[in-house]
Amino acid sequence: MTYGRTVEEPAVVERARGLLGRAFSAHGVTVVITEVEAYGGIDDPASHAFTRTPRSEIMYGPPWRLYVYRSYGLHHCANIVTGPTDRAAAVLLRAGRVVAGHALAEQRRGDVGPARLARGPGNLAAALGITLEDRGADVRTGAVRLGPPVGPPPISSGPRVGVSRAADLPWRFWVTGDPTVSAYRRSPRASSGTSGT
């Protein structure tokens, strides 16, 4: 594991932690964010911004904008661009607890239990009704909106889910013990690392 070379912890990691516990609203549903992953941008081989392309261009723009991509052809995943601008870093929203618009979220997700309504990045985006059309939204002022900062909840960390490169970085953060946190295993292509609790 380890960081190989000496790498200072980037700002996006602190931003990721700071998003936990905050409200996030879109299309009639509000969640409290319970699980996130930091993506470091230009230096992070797991980040979509590692190679600068039209898809990842939004990550090179101003912070607090929404980066949405389609995953495996079926799902949408929502990120918040964090800046600084020249780093193209962003935080993937992986899970949340629905606190408003419960009926609408159920309508979109089906009759799963409350803990699973917005568990997993694809499910979170689905519950919130987020699609590619929401790309570029400013989450401080738009219809897709982030709530005010809150006092940080207890936080656990571990390797990022589903990434095959830089899989040893413990850049996944979640609210300790929260039942809405996704319980997925890491990428089969990931070779090393630990798991959190």
Next chain:
DNA sequence: CTGTTGATCCCG
């Protein structure tokens, strides 16, 4: 609980 697989599409 664990592991496997198919669905499906924007992007490089």
Next chain:
DNA sequence: GGGATCAACAGT
């Protein structure tokens, strides 16, 4: 052709 995924299914 691949992937920052999910749900369904089978086996332990």
